[in-house]
Amino acid sequence: MLEAAIFDLDGLMFDTEPIWVSAWEPAFKEQGLELKPSLVQRFFGMSQSRIDELVAQAYDHDPRAIPAVREHVRIGIDEMLAHGAPKKPGLDELLALLAEKGVPCAVASASPRTLVKMHLRKGDIEAYFSAVIAGDDGLPSKPAPDVFLEAAHRLHAVPVNSLVLEDSPNGILAASAGGFLSVMVPDMVAPTPETRSLATRVCNSLLDVRDLIAQGELG
Template sequence: MIKAVIFDMDGLMFDTERLWDTLWEPTCRALGLEMPQDLEAFFTGGRGLAGVKLNEHIQKFFPQADPQVIVEKIWELAEQRFAQGVPCKPGLAELLETLEEKKLPRIVASSSPRALIQKNLETTGMARYFDQVVCGADVRHSKPAPDIFLEAARRLGVDIRDCLVLEDSFNGVRAGHAAGAVTVMVPDIAQPDEEIRALYNRCCKDLFEVRQLLLDGQL
């Protein structure tokens, strides 16, 4: 039985993955860099990463550049863009309202910087549903390592095996599975492949479907 719900943010709660993708070209232009040739591999492989793992991923595609300089520039542009507000994914408000009615604890566990997480929660009016947030900087290893979800469960005081992890990215699903949580994928941009299908418990087309499964006692 599910006793708590752990939410990823980008691509799961908010339609921000596409916004992040649009920030790379102006970032490269500002730093005098060429965009990676294999954009699909660059974008897909980087989703959900933070800290050292994100820097290592960037270094593969920008071997002559300082990855931390790139990260800081894209965060700067992200803060400017996200301050304008971000769109919620379909079913988010309804799911959160149902969880509140059921008094199920919930927490955001995102690789994004804490300031951006808080800004998105505030501008969308979703902050009232969450007492706590875990960001990439709060743990030693980012997704696909399980650290961020284990820390989220610890803060809620709930066994990770009794937690529902909601994720859209491959790295997020890998992390949820590694943590031992009930892992549900709600695909955003990338659809699950054979590897990912073997790792999640369910795949839902949107958060409305997640909500219905909870109401029906199927999660």
């Protein structure tokens, strides 16, 4: 029986990843830098501090690199404040089923708390979540399992009976490291052979996850 469900946010609950990805090129262009597209693929699921470290290393600590990252964040947040981000198909149905079954839920996201809370409010789903672990809480970034372990702790659940829902390989690596059940619902990054082997299931949508839980095939 499931004791808890722990949700990533970007790319899993809300279709934010295209917004974040499209903000990288103009941000770096503003600073006179050429974006390295292969670097962006590594950022999914990472905290802002870890992204800062990787960008600084990739650009040999060029003084323009971190300002470019800050500009990227500004562009992305401005876009989401102005237009929001659509919920992923099946999110409402999955949350309703978990509530019906009495399974407590948490968010464990690399995004800052203010942005996480904004999405939950705009999506009218804030009431479903008993805990929020955010990227500015100071915990090690995925693929370390700390954010998921903290979420399970706050929900008084043990990892082996808790389900992590993720769209990124980093998230699945973190869930596996923490001993969680996990489902990957891929967004912009396809599952690798490694993440397929580590995930409990790989699903096409949150509706598929809802169906698996309803049928008793998860937890």
